[in-house]
Amino acid sequence: MSGIRSTGFLHLGNYFGAIRNYVRMQDEYECYFMVADVHSLTTHPDTKELKPNVHRVLAENVACGLDPEKVALYCQSHLYETGELYMYLNMLAYKGELEKTTTFKDKARQHPENVNAGLLTYPVLQAADILLHRATLVPVGKDQEQHLEMSRNFANRFNHRYGDVFPEPYAFNFGEQLIKVPSLDGKGKMSKSENQYATIYLSDEDDMIRKKIMKAKTDAGPTEPGTPMPDYIENIFLLMKLVSSNEVLDKFLDDYNRAVIRYGDMKKQLAEDMVVFVRPIREKAEAIRNDQKYLRDIMEAGAEKARKRAAETMEKVREAIGLKYY
Ligand code: AMP
Numbered sequence: 001m002s003g004i005r006s007t008g009f010l011h012l013g014n015y016f017g018a019i020r021n022y023v024r025m026q027d028e029y030e031c032y033f034m035v036a037d038v039h040s041l042t043t044h045p046d047t048k049e050l051k052p053n054v055h056r057v058l059a060e061n062v063a064c065g066l067d068p069e070k071v072a073l074y075c076q077s078h079l080y081e082t083g084e085l086y087m088y089l090n091m092l093a094y095k096g097e098l099e100k101t102t103t104f105k106d107k108a109r110q111h112p113e114n115v116n117a118g119l120l121t122y123p124v125l126q127a128a129d130i131l132l133h134r135a136t137l138v139p140v141g142k143d144q145e146q147h148l149e150m151s152r153n154f155a156n157r158f159n160h161r162y163g164d165v166f167p168e169p170y171a172f173n174f175g176e177q178l179i180k181v182p183s184l185d186g187k188g189k190m191s192k193s194e195n196q197y198a199t200i201y202l203s204d205e206d207d208m209i210r211k212k213i214m215k216a217k218t219d220a221g222p223t224e225p226g227t228p229m230p231d232y233i234e235n236i237f238l239l240m241k242l243v244s245s246n247e248v249l250d251k252f253l254d255d256y257n258r259a260v261i262r263y264g265d266m267k268k269q270l271a272e273d274m275v276v277f278v279r280p281i282r283e284k285a286e287a288i289r290n291d292q293k294y295l296r297d298i299m300e301a302g303a304e305k306a307r308k309r310a311a312e313t314m315e316k317v318r319e320a321i322g323l324k325y326y
Contacts, residue, residue, distance in 0.1 A: 001031070001032040001033070001034075001129065001130050001133045001135035001137075001138055001169075002018060002021075002022060002033055002034075002138050002139045002140055003033065003034040003035065003036040003039070003076065003126075003129055004018060004019075004035060004036060004057055004061070005035075005036040005037075005039045005040045005192070006035050006036065006037045006040050006050070006053040006054045006056070006057045007040045007043070007045065007053065007192050007193065008053065008192035008193055009056065009192060009201040009202070009203050010056070010057065010060045010192070010201065010202045010203075011181075011190045011191070011192065011199045011200060011201045011202065012181050012190055012199070012200045012202075012239070012242070013141060013180070013181035013189055013190035013191065013199070014141075014192075014202075015064060015202060015281075016141075016179050016181050016242055017140065017141025017142070017143075017178070017179045017180070017181060018139055018140055018141060019060075019061060019064045019066065020064070021139035021172065021173055021174065022061070022064075022066050022071070022139055023064060023065040023066055024174065025137070025139060025172075026066065026067055026070045026071050027070065029137065031070070031071035031072065032071070032072045032074070032133045032135065032305075032306055032309070033061065033066065033071055033072070033073050033074075034073075034074050034075065034076045034079075034129065034302075034306070035054050035057045035058055035074075035075050035076060036076050036129070037050060037053075037054050037075055037076050037077050038076045038077050038082070038125065039076065039122065039125060039126070040053070041118065042107075042116065042118045042119045042122060043107075043111070043114070043119075044114060054075060055289055055292075055295050056203075056285075056289060058073065058075075058288075058295055058298060058299070059285045059286075059288035059289040059295065060202050060203075060281070060285045061073060062284075062285075062288055062298070063202075063280075063281045063282075063284035063285035063288060064202070064281055068298045068301065068302060071302075072302045072303075072305035072306045072309075073298055073299075073302040074299060074302030074303040074305070074306045075299050075302070075303065076129065078299065078303040078306075079132070079303060079306055079307060079310055081132055081307070081310040081311065081313070081314050082125070082128050082129060082132055082310070083128075084314060085128040085131060085132050085313075085314065085317060086121075086124055086125050086128040088158075088317065088321065089124050089127055089128055089131070089154050089158065090121060090124050092154055092157045092158060092161070093121065093123075093124045093154060095120075097150070097153075098120050098121060098123065098124070099120065101122075101123055101146060101147075101150070102146055103122065103123075103143075103146075103147070104119060104120060104122065104123075107119055122147075123147050123150040123151070124150075124154065126147050126150075126151060127150060127151040127154040127155070130151050130169045131151065131154070131155055131158075131166045131169070131313070132309070132310045132313055132314075133306070133309050133310065133313065134165070134166055134167055134309075134313055135167075135169050136167045136168070136169055136170065137169070137170060137172035138151075138169050138170065138171055138172055139171075139172050139173065140171050140172075140178070141178060141179055141180060141181070142177075142178040142179060142180040143180065143189065144171060144178075145171055145178060148169060148170065148171045151169050152168045152169060152170075155167070155168055155169065156168065158320075162317075162320040162321050162322075163320045165313070165316045165317055165320050181238075181239075181242075182231075182235035182238060182239075183195045183198035183199055183235075184197075184198040184199070184200070184212055184213065184215070184216040184217070184235070184236075184239075185197075185198035185216070185217055185232075186217040186231060186232030186235060197212060197215070198212070198216075199212075200212060200213075200274060200278065202278060202281050202282060202285065203282050203285065203286075204278060204282070205282075206275045206279065209271060209274050209275050209278060210271040210272075210275065213267050213270055213271040213274060214267050214268070214271060216232075216235075216236055216267060217232040218232070218233065218236070218263035218267070219233070219263075221259070221261050221262070221263060222256060222259040222261070223259060224259050225257060225258055225259045226257070227259065229256065233256075233263075236263075236266065236267070236270065237249070237252070237253065237256075239270060239274070240252065240266070240269075240270050240273070243270070243273045243274050243276075243277040244269065244270065244273040245273075248269060248273070252266050252269070
């Protein structure tokens, strides 16, 4: 089980941190993937943006290879059971631990005028999304590790107090380390809302991709063999590893190690490989976004599948808590 907020354009971080794993999981596992539209309400978006944003996330997921026939691909707000589980879990979540969450502290610092209770209990809602399906594997990027730990804590607390209902959920990336896709300016990670010129979006046109990559931070290059690699150069290599062939990556690594690398050439190569990677996704997503009926069918079928599992879980939850009076 996993989800992506409908707060803007999906980017390479979403792809390599999350969606790539969704696609790899769909043949082997029972999967629930959602557009986290309720989570997006914590930051009070313009309500006119909700529909196009939800459609965009759905279309981009499918364009990346997610098959709505194989998985439950649904919209968070269509599952009313989530709200009920969130309410019960809130009784087991403590103010102190919620206030200590890194994402809460960051958001509260960025928007001191909007520190609402939904923002504070964001990890509880996320736990409800996951536990509702009694999910064990949660494909996410590295930034979500702390939230997953909180989901495990809430699950264990529930089981301890009311009896075993939930398995422990873990962040999952096929045995590999969780990924953080860095931004092109050498500061932080690619993101939907910050660093827009240092983030490659799955909807970026070819020339925009080239422009962004050619502007990525570099320097004059190593002066002698064996010079340690600065973070921002390591980031460019990491992006190359994600979209270029092994031969191309090895060539530039070798150039670096021999201190003969030309970053201009490296960025040109990376830009072309990136264009080849993003273009088919962009074109496919565009076509799907224009097919409103198909999007509606996906959402309806996805919610139906997800509701089935959610209803089973909520029966167990109410029973365990003792909310059965006749
Ligand atoms: P969000 O965009 O915050 O809703 O995140 C959706 C998914 O994308 C989550 O699984 C995140 O961990 C993942 N994600 C977002 N940004 C990055 C990034 N820069 N690197 C790796 N994963 C990311």
